Structures are given as structure tokens and as C-alpha cells.
Amino acid sequence: MPRGVGGGPVRALRAGAVTAWVESVSDRSLVPTLDRVRTHDAVADAALAMGVTPLPVRFGQTFESDDECLEALRAQEPRLVRDLERVDGLVEMRLVIALADARPTDAEIDPDTPGRAYMQRLLRTRGTEQSVHATAATVRAQLSALVQPYIHGEEFVIASSPTAVLTLSHLVARGDVASYRAAMNAATPGAHVARMVVCGPVAPYQFVSPPA
Amino acid sequence: MSADKRVADTEELVLSDLLNRVLDRGVVIAGTVTIAVANIDLVRVGLNIFIAAVETEVRKAAERERTRGSLFNADIPVLHPPREQ
Numbered sequence: 001m002p003r004g005v006g007g008g009p010v011r012a013l014r015a016g017a018v019t020a021w022v023e024s025v026s027d028r029s030l031v032p033t034l035d036r037v038r039t040h041d042a043v044a045d046a047a048l049a050m051g052v053t054p055l056p057v058r059f060g061q062t063f064e065s066d067d068e069c070l071e072a073l074r075a076q077e078p079r080l081v082r083d084l085e086r087v088d089g090l091v092e093m094r095l096v097i098a099l100a101d102a103r104p105t106d107a108e109i110d111p112d113t114p115g116r117a118y119m120q121r122l123l124r125t126r127g128t129e130q131s132v133h134a135t136a137a138t139v140r141a142q143l144s145a146l147v148q149p150y151i152h153g154e155e156f157v158i159a160s161s162p163t164a165v166l167t168l169s170h171l172v173a174r175g176d177v178a179s180y181r182a183a184m185n186a187a188t189p190g191a192h193v194a195r196m197v198v199c200g201p202v203a204p205y206q207f208v209s210p211p212a
Numbered sequence: 213m214s215a216d217k218r219v220a221d222t223e224e225l226v227l228s229d230l231l232n233r234v235l236d237r238g239v240v241i242a243g244t245v246t247i248a249v250a251n252i253d254l255v256r257v258g259l260n261i262f263i264a265a266v267e268t269e270v271r272k273a274a275e276r277e278r279t280r281g282s283l284f285n286a287d288i289p290v291l292h293p294p295r296e297q
Contacts, residue, residue: 020241034227037234058238072242080239096229098221157232167229195218197225205237 002046005036015073018080028062044203053087056203083208090152090171091201093180098195099135099164132160135192147183150176155206169206177201
């Protein structure tokens with residue numbers, strides 16, 4: 001078993017149909033340093049490497065005792081089993097795409113009239129968000145079409161500030177990862193794409209149900 | 213664009229993605245989600261995304277509070293002010 005974010009060994013905790021990998025920590029206030037974030041991800045990678053796709057948990061969840069953790073797991077068991085069945089045999093591939101400048105050109109802000117300047121700034125912000133979303137939709141459609149035969153699920157997140165970034169997540173069968181990568185490496189990003197990185201395979205962070 | 217700049221941009225995207233998915237995605241079981249804003253140097257590159265992740269938790273907590281009428285919730289993160297640089 002790998003080491004956890006607190007430096008201690010990770011151990012398995014069985015709760016009905018699911019098994020959780022947990023670590024005993026002395027301090028429940030886990031500050032998310034870069035090392036800890038990487039360690040957390042490495043534990044998920046280690047589970048993924050065992051051949052059974054796990055559900056990665058969000059960083060920083062702690063419980064008073066094993067019993068409290070088991071109780072919470074049992075309460076969530078139907079949802080967890082449903083999600084595990086959905087991702088069985090699949091992994092997540094992530095395309096992280098910095099979009100080219102999508103800001104709309106608009107009129108100068110008039111500094112002499114504060115009320116008008118406020119409205120102009122508001123409209124500019126809203127216009128930028130709309131522009132980023134429109135660009136992201138175009139890029140998403142183009143890229144997804146290239147890997148359509150390998151996709152078993154798709155999710156996306158758009159960040160418009162401070163820089164426009166589209167994160168496109170695909171559920172892909174383990175056996176199709178190489179083909180997926182080859183298709184993406186052969187892709188010619190359009191003018192809307194400033195930079196694109198293919199990440200994965202990772203545990204399916206983006207494909208878990210929200211808490212009840 | 214220089215090769216160094218391209219590498220730096222790529223590393224920044226990869227790091228930002230790591231922070232985003234680990235801090236803002238994945239299963240929420242219950243218990244206490246404790247995210248303290250500190251040690252900003254270590255997350256300098258992905259700071260905006262890191263803060264966005266914290267803000268997501270705060271927003272969700274506020275939504276839960278509105279719908280449940282409860283002041284406290286186990287999922288509300290503990291927020292400490294950032295250290296002075």
C-alpha cells in the first residue's frame with residue numbers, strides 16, 4: 001500500500017460492498033500543500049494501477065474514528081456502488097485547454113461618469129464570459145468529434161477568469177487510452193486554442209455523483 | 213513563443229489541473245472537509261484555481277445553509293486568512 005498525505009501507511013477499510021483506502025492522521029486540519037496534493041493523487045493512481053477503477057475522494061475529508069467513517073460509507077453505499085459500476089473498466093482522460101484571447105472588443109470605459117463606467121465594466125465582464133463560453137463550445141465539439149469512438153462519458157468545466165481554460169474530461173476504456181492519445185496528438189488545434197495538454201489516465205474525478 | 217515559455221505554460225496547465233481535480237472534484241463522503249488557506253508559496257502557480265476550489269466549497273455550504281436552514285455543516289471548510297508575504 002502507498003503512503004498517505006500524512007506520511008503514514010494507507011490501509012483498507014471495508015464497509016459492505018465498498019472498500020475505502022484510509023490513513024490515520026494526527027491533525028485533522030490538513031493544509032493542502034503541493035506535496036500533499038501530489039501524494040493524494042498518487043494514492044488514487046496506485047489504486048487505479050491495480051486494475052480496478054476506484055472513485056477518488058476529494059482532498060481533506062477526515063473522520064473522528066474508523067467507526068464514523070464506516071457509518072458514512074454505509075450511508076452512501078448505494079450511490080458509491082452506482083458510480084463504481086458506471087466507471088468499471090474505464091479511466092478518465094483530461095484535455096486542459098488554454099483558450100486564445102476571447103475578449104470582445106467594446107467601447108472605452110468612461111471614467112468621468114462612475115455610474116456609466118460601472119455598467120460598462122459589468123457588460124464587459126458579461127460579454128467576456130459569453131465569448132469564452134461560445135469559444136469553449138466550439139473547441140469542445142471539434143475535439144470530442146476526434147475521439148468519439150472511444151468516449152463513454154463526457155464532462156467539462158470552463159474557467160473564464162483570470163485566464164480562459166476549458167477542461168474536457170472523457171471516460172475511456174483502459175484498452176483505448178493509446179488510441180485516444182494518438183488521436184489527440186495528431187489533432188491540429190484551431191485558432192481558438194492557445195495551448196492544450198492531454199492528462200491521464202487518472203481516476204475518474206470528474207465522473208462522481210454529487211453528495212446527496 | 214520560446215521553447216522555455218511553452219514548457220512553462222504546459223507545466224502550469226498540468227499543475228493547475230492537478231490542484232483543481234484534487235481540491236475541487238472527487239467523492240464527498242461526509243466527515244469534515246478542512247481546507248485551510250495557508251502556505252501560499254507552495255501553490256503559487258495554481259493559486260487562482262486553489263482559491264476557486266475553496267470558494268466552491270463556501271458557495272456550496274451557503275447553498276446548503278439556505279436549503280436546510282442550518283447554520284453549521286460538517287462540510288463547511290475552515291478558512292484561515294492567507295499569510296502575509
